[in-house]
Amino acid sequence: MTQVTTFKIGASEVDELIMLINDYSGYDFSDYSMPSLQRRFQRYIDLNKISDFKQLLQDLMNDSSMLNNLIEEVTVNVTEMFRDPSFFAAIRTELVPQLNKLPLIKIWHAGCSTGEEVYSMAILLKEHNLLDKSIIYATDINQSVLDVAKSGKYSIESFKENELNYRESEGTKKLSDYYIVLNGEVLMNDDLKTKIIFSTHNLVSDNAFNQFDLIICRNVLIYFNKSLQDNVLQMFYNSLSENGILAIGSKETIMFSPIENFMQVINAKWKIWKKKV
Amino acid sequence: MEDMEKEGVIIFGGSAGSIEVIMNIFPFIPEDYPFAIVVVLHRKNTVEHHLEDVLSRKAKIPVIEIQDKMQLKPANIYIAPGDYHLLVDETGLCTLDYSEKVNYSRPSIDVTFDCFANAFGNRCIGILLSGANSDGAESLKKIQDHGGLTIVQSPESAAVATMPMAAINLFNPHVIADISEIAGMLLEAAKYPISHYINQIKHGYELNNSLPTILIVDDLEDNLFSLNAVLKFEGYIIHKANSGPLALEMASKIQYDCIILDVQMPEMDGFEVANILGKNEFTKNIPIIFLSALGSDKEKVLQGMDSGAIDFLAKPVDPPLIKAKLKLCIKLSSKYKDSKKIFSAIKEEHSSLQEVNSEFSASLRYAQNIQQAILPTAEVINALFKDNFVIFRPKESIGGDFYYVKEVGNEIIFMCGDCTGHGVPGAMMSMISANIIHNIIDTKKIIVPNLILNAMVREFRKAFRNEFSNITIQDGLEVAICTYYKKEKKLQYAGAGRPIIIANQDGIKTIKSSSSGISGNVSENYDFELNEFDIEEGDQLYLYSDGIVDQFGGPHNKKFMTKRLVQLLSSNLDLPMSEQKEIIDNSIVSWKEGQEQIDDILVMGLKF
Numbered sequence: 001m002t003q004v005t006t007f008k009i010g011a012s013e014v015d016e017l018i019m020l021i022n023d024y025s026g027y028d029f030s031d032y033s034m035p036s037l038q039r040r041f042q043r044y045i046d047l048n049k050i051s052d053f054k055q056l057l058q059d060l061m062n063d064s065s066m067l068n069n070l071i072e073e074v075t076v077n078v079t080e081m082f083r084d085p086s087f088f089a090a091i092r093t094e095l096v097p098q099l100n101k102l103p104l105i106k107i108w109h110a111g112c113s114t115g116e117e118v119y120s121m122a123i124l125l126k127e128h129n130l131l132d133k134s135i136i137y138a139t140d141i142n143q144s145v146l147d148v149a150k151s152g153k154y155s156i157e158s159f160k161e162n163e164l165n166y167r168e169s170e171g172t173k174k175l176s177d178y179y180i181v182l183n184g185e186v187l188m189n190d191d192l193k194t195k196i197i198f199s200t201h202n203l204v205s206d207n208a209f210n211q212f213d214l215i216i217c218r219n220v221l222i223y224f225n226k227s228l229q230d231n232v233l234q235m236f237y238n239s240l241s242e243n244g245i246l247a248i249g250s251k252e253t254i255m256f257s258p259i260e261n262f263m264q265v266i267n268a269k270w271k272i273w274k275k276k277v
Numbered sequence: 278m279e280d281m282e283k284e285g286v287i288i289f290g291g292s293a294g295s296i297e298v299i300m301n302i303f304p305f306i307p308e309d310y311p312f313a314i315v316v317v318l319h320r321k322n323t324v325e326h327h328l329e330d331v332l333s334r335k336a337k338i339p340v341i342e343i344q345d346k347m348q349l350k351p352a353n354i355y356i357a358p359g360d361y362h363l364l365v366d367e368t369g370l371c372t373l374d375y376s377e378k379v380n381y382s383r384p385s386i387d388v389t390f391d392c393f394a395n396a397f398g399n400r401c402i403g404i405l406l407s408g409a410n411s412d413g414a415e416s417l418k419k420i421q422d423h424g425g426l427t428i429v430q431s432p433e434s435a436a437v438a439t440m441p442m443a444a445i446n447l448f449n450p451h452v453i454a455d456i457s458e459i460a461g462m463l464l465e466a467a468k469y470p471i472s473h474y475i476n477q478i479k480h481g482y483e484l485n486n487s488l489p490t491i492l493i494v495d496d497l498e499d500n501l502f503s504l505n506a507v508l509k510f511e512g513y514i515i516h517k518a519n520s521g522p523l524a525l526e527m528a529s530k531i532q533y534d535c536i537i538l539d540v541q542m543p544e545m546d547g548f549e550v551a552n553i554l555g556k557n558e559f560t561k562n563i564p565i566i567f568l569s570a571l572g573s574d575k576e577k578v579l580q581g582m583d584s585g586a587i588d589f590l591a592k593p594v595d596p597p598l599i600k601a602k603l604k605l606c607i608k609l610s611s612k613y614k615d616s617k618k619i620f621s622a623i624k625e626e627h628s629s630l631q632e633v634n635s636e637f638s639a640s641l642r643y644a645q646n647i648q649q650a651i652l653p654t655a656e657v658i659n660a661l662f663k664d665n666f667v668i669f670r671p672k673e674s675i676g677g678d679f680y681y682v683k684e685v686g687n688e689i690i691f692m693c694g695d696c697t698g699h700g701v702p703g704a705m706m707s708m709i710s711a712n713i714i715h716n717i718i719d720t721k722k723i724i725v726p727n728l729i730l731n732a733m734v735r736e737f738r739k740a741f742r743n744e745f746s747n748i749t750i751q752d753g754l755e756v757a758i759c760t761y762y763k764k765e766k767k768l769q770y771a772g773a774g775r776p777i778i779i780a781n782q783d784g785i786k787t788i789k790s791s792s793s794g795i796s797g798n799v800s801e802n803y804d805f806e807l808n809e810f811d812i813e814e815g816d817q818l819y820l821y822s823d824g825i826v827d828q829f830g831g832p833h834n835k836k837f838m839t840k841r842l843v844q845l846l847s848s849n850l851d852l853p854m855s856e857q858k859e860i861i862d863n864s865i866v867s868w869k870e871g872q873e874q875i876d877d878i879l880v881m882g883l884k885f
Binding site: 010033034035036039040043077078219221222223225226229249251252253 | 342343344345346358361362364365366370372373374375376377388392395396
């Protein structure tokens with residue numbers, strides 16, 4: 001096996017790329033977590049077998065589709081349906097009774113990526129007869145993952161795992177009740193989609209745009225540095241309605257952030273908080 | 278944060294069988310331990326592990342599962358959470374990452390080690406433990422490349438040796454250590470600033486690299502321990518294997534100076550191990566000392582010797598005896614290594630000779646081009662003699678024979694020469710001769726053959742007997758020179774050691790030349806005999822060097838001789854020159870069949 005020696009990127013090259021992307025696309029990655037950004041850039045360089053960094057900079061400046069590919073590589077997040085089944089089980093048992101009381105449920109999935117978690121949520125709501133009175137806003141910075149999310153089409157390979165997750169999340173039916181298989185592809189049922197609004201939203205630069213009863217943003221903040229995390233958490237706080245709930249990833253925290261004292265814990269393990277009255 | 282910039286980090290990577298290792302090490306880590314300890318283990322994400330709880334009960338210092346943006350601090354043990362990659366920056370700030378699995382793993386040891394190598398450089402101690410895949414080997418090497426210290430759990434102490442072996446196969450880690458040795462190193466490291474300790478070990482590692490390396494093989498841990506204790510201060514690097522197959526695997530990667538081999542082992546006994554080692558080119562010369570309770574049994578001793586052992590010692594080990602035997606083995610091994618060095622030096626020499634040779638061949642080919650450029654082309658000869666042939670077969674790619682054909686006014690001057698020697702010296706002489714002949718004929722306008730010969734003698738004396746040198750070159754050339762006066766239809770011939778053959782209506786005959794050749798030793802006034810002939814149309818003339826007549830071959834391995842050449846020519850005089858050429862060519866080939874060509878061969882035939 002011959003291995004191509006690709007360029008090994010260091011801190012100063014990461015800075016150069018951040019500046020170039022900002023100048024040529026307006027996306028600002030300067031408050032992303034450096035180690036993960038470095039890893040993302042390195043992955044792009046390895047995948048494309050790039051050995052000359054100067055040439056890469058030239059190409060990115062001259063070729064906007066290449067620049068877009070790089071941005072997509074940096075912003076794409078891996079996800080699956082009913083990831084962390086116990087988290088969804090906790091929503092069923094701990095949040096559903098409260099949501100049930102609301103006349104209209106407004107939910108924001110921030111950084112929804114290819115949409116698996118959004119559909120998981122829609123299924124859960126449907127099973128508890130809440131979907132009809134819900135509006136789910138699903139946003140991401142990356143247009144191409146949003147296109148996948150909107151289409152509701154997924155590769156069938158991941159669905160064995162998804163089905164297991166669904167059952168562990170205490171789902172009452174079968175996951176396959178919510179999709180059909182067409183030409184070897186999974187296609188999510190249309191009735192799930194009617195209540196979902198997909199839209200681009202950049203957590204770095206865009207502001208709060210509504211009031212929500214539930215904000216879900218899991219494994220997105222890990223890619224930001226502490227100060228950007230604080231800003232985004234503040235925006236989430238500002239977007240929460242009275243008694244609004246915030247759920248973040250299980251290895252993330254709002255401790256040491258400006259909103260720490262204004263939130264109370266609902267579920268410590270799954271990092272579910274509620275706005276203090 | 279400042280602490281982390283001054284201080285270092287100890288990072289463990291492991292998979293199957295590694296939890297037991299850290300469970301045995303962590304109880305020894307004191308409360309005031311100056312470094313942060315990070316643990317990256319492969320674990321299944323479907324099972325809820327409570328590794329932190331289990332370890333907390335064992336360790337004296339806090340055991341914490343890492344959360345995003347957690348700051349590493351000394352005197353804490355950090356566990357990378359399942360299903361995330363762990364990244365870090367140079368201040369010790371952790372970032373979690375939920376990107377693709379690497380080698381089917383998340384967390385991936387390679388991802389995290391890689392990151393720590395970049396962020397901490399020479400303030401990082403990487404330790405790779407038991408495991409069933411090769412994750413971590415590449416990145417442990419990277420820690421070493423970035424100035425950090427690398428420790429690999431010794432394969433014999435690992436529950437699953439795949440992971441440690443992958444690192445050992447890939448590079449030469451600083452330390453290979455078992456569990457208690459690793460614990461000892463971690464405590465020792467706490468006494469110094471981390472980079473001092475790392476430099477100290479690395480210094481030892483560099484010294485160690487010249488130490489003899491021995492492998493001790495025994496299935497019983499106690500035996501390995503006691504043998505190690507006996508030998509460890511004797512100036513060896515000691516590797517251990519607790520089974521035959523592991524010993525074979527290790528010996529296939531590391532050139533040991535001696536292997537001490539237990540005989541009775543389950544799975545594969547010592548004799549079998551020795552047999553296999555003896556069949557492998559890489560391991561067959563490693564001295565082996567068998568160590569066994571069977572030592573007293575004569576038959577067993579002989580069986581051991583048969584399978585390539587140098588010695589056979591009885592258990593229990595007698596320390597002075599085994600130390601002495603080991604010294605002897607190391608001497609043997611170093612002799613073998615020296616001879617291998619000499620062998621590879623010879624091989625190198627040989628390949629550089631081949632290089633010289635191929636350079637030389639290239640320059641010879643070029644010289645051949647030059648030599649051929651000074652010979653008259655077939656077109657020149659064809660323009661002067663409608664029917665002719667030239668057979669020119671130097672013994673090597675270049676040679677000392679040459680021929681010359683030139684029209685000067687109404688006269689045609691032609692000659693065949695044979696410089697002494699062949700190959701490069703012959704070619705050099707022929708080049709000098711060509712230059713001299715050009716000078717005589719074109720510049721001095723001398724055209725009468727015997728006068729040309731006299732002029733050549735003068736020029737040779739000038740060239741090779743100058744007053745500043747008392748060296749006299751005996752070498753020179755033999756040549757037959759003819760001048761054909763077209764109007765008068767007259768041919769003049771004078772020879773210096775080379776006859777000619779002429780065929781006309783009177784028959785075919787050899788015209789003898791003067792006996793002297795041309796060299797710096799010949800008198801300037803030597804009287805070369807001049808012969809004159811009237812030429813009729815159809816008369817044929819042959820000039821040749823001695824290469825053809827002196828060639829050995831034929832049924833009795835004799836010289837070809839002039840007589841045979843004349844006979845050959847006389848029976849084919851009616852044929853066109855091109856066919857005569859073919860016949861001569863063929864008879865030379867069949868005459869010398871199987872024999873080496875002894876000299877350059879030149880034959881020129883002309884029909885008037």
